[in-house]
Amino acid sequence: MNTDNSLSLQLLSSYCWISEDSLNNCKYPESLLNYVDLEVISIKQIPPIKRRRLNGLSKMAMHTSLNCLESLKSNSDEVITVFASQHGELNRTISIISDIINSQDVSPKDFSLSVHNSSLGLFSIFNNNTQPGTSIAAGSNTFGFALLESYNLLKRFPNKKVLLTCFDLKVEPPFDSFLNRVEPSYSLSLLLSIDDNLAQHGYNISFSFQRSEVPLQASMPLPLAFLQFLHSNAPSEQLKSNNTYWEFAKNAL
Amino acid sequence: MRPIENEIKAVIIESLDLEDISIDDIETEEPLFGDGLGLDSIDALELGLALKKKFDIKLDSSSEESKKHFYSVSTLADFIEQQKGTA
Numbered sequence: 295m296n297t298d299n300s301l302s303l304q305l306l307s308s309y310c311w312i313s314e315d316s317l318n319n320c321k322y323p324e325s326l327l328n329y330v331d332l333e334v335i336s337i338k339q340i341p342p343i344k345r346r347r348l349n350g351l352s353k354m355a356m357h358t359s360l361n362c363l364e365s366l367k368s369n370s371d372e373v374i375t376v377f378a379s380q381h382g383e384l385n386r387t388i389s390i391i392s393d394i395i396n397s398q399d400v401s402p403k404d405f406s407l408s409v410h411n412s413s414l415g416l417f418s419i420f421n422n423n424t425q426p427g428t429s430i431a432a433g434s435n436t437f438g439f440a441l442l443e444s445y446n447l448l449k450r451f452p453n454k455k456v457l458l459t460c461f462d463l464k465v466e467p468p469f470d471s472f473l474n475r476v477e478p479s480y481s482l483s484l485l486l487s488i489d490d491n492l493a494q495h496g497y498n499i500s501f502s503f504q505r506s507e508v509p510l511q512a513s514m515p516l517p518l519a520f521l522q523f524l525h526s527n528a529p530s531e532q533l534k535s536n537n538t539y540w541e542f543a544k545n546a547l
Numbered sequence: 548m549r550p551i552e553n554e555i556k557a558v559i560i561e562s563l564d565l566e567d568i569s570i571d572d573i574e575t576e577e578p579l580f581g582d583g584l585g586l587d588s589i590d591a592l593e594l595g596l597a598l599k600k601k602f603d604i605k606l607d608s609s610s611e612e613s614k615k616h617f618y619s620v621s622t623l624a625d626f627i628e629q630q631k632g633t634a
Contacts, residue, residue, distance in 0.1 A: 403593045
């Protein structure tokens with residue numbers, strides 16, 4: 295792979311949560327789970343009257359986003375947001391369609407929050423965040439292209455930070471049969487920058503990607519594979535999605 | 548206190564995910580929307596659906612009358628009893 299094509303940005307902080315209940319059959323190594331929050335989510339920062347709008351998916355995204363920002367004392371109203379989710383509100387949509395098939399009335403709340411950018415919208419409302427926000431889905435490459443989008447945004451707004459949150463709920467039946475591996479419910483948030491003055495600690499991350507000629511098999515979703523690489527001793531690693539090689543390299547700042 | 552008032556409060560708490568609120572926290576005569584409990588328009592639709600399912604009543608979401616019925620737990624109880632012919 296031609297490393298001259300690689301793009302670089304700084305990772306200021308990261309926070310990952312995985313649902314312990316959904317981890318069965320995933321067989322993830324301790325080297326990953328040691329760096330993951332497995333506790334039940336409470337989100338005390340959001341008042342109950344607002345918090346009740348969060349479902350499983352948006353609750354995870356909010357939880358890791360707020361904790362990622364908190365660890366660096368970054369203001370949640372100043373970051374540019376990229377929220378990335380391969381399946382989005384799929385489980386909510388399944389429930390809505392089931393209701394329609396069974397001639398039941400559809401829940402207005404489920405309907406209003408069933409769009410892909412629900413979690414991003416709730417984050418911006420709850421944090422009075424008026425910065426640009428992007429909601430991305432790109433199949434098994436969702437995390438990679440979200441990182442690329444974050445890079446683009448940082449090039450355009452070089453003095454800003456980008457909060458990248460990549461999250462997915464475990465896919466419920468009947469659509470789980472389309473997946474070739476068991477995936478847990480998880481959310482990973484990264485705080486990114488390209489401003490050298492902002493980076494006190496963290497990592498310099500370089501990445502590039504190349505489409506594969508043949509279908510690929512990966513043992514875990516790309517964001518979790520990235521997290522494992524981040525906490526490993528390896529300076530670089532080639533990760534893969536279902537159809538693309540993603541090359542990552544890191545340097546501690 | 549009519550038994551139906553507590554049933555309505557239970558429906559409000561369950562259908563609107565008010566996990567931190569108990570039946571005793573909801574005032575029977577206080578407004579549900581705006582100043583009182585602080586519910587919004589999506590809540591109104593969600594609550595209407597839940598009450599329809601629970602009490603098997605007919606609701607016209609566009610009428611001014613419905614707005615009056617949804618003022619408080621007490622007015623909702625009057626409305627449901629009237630529909631069920633038990634008032």
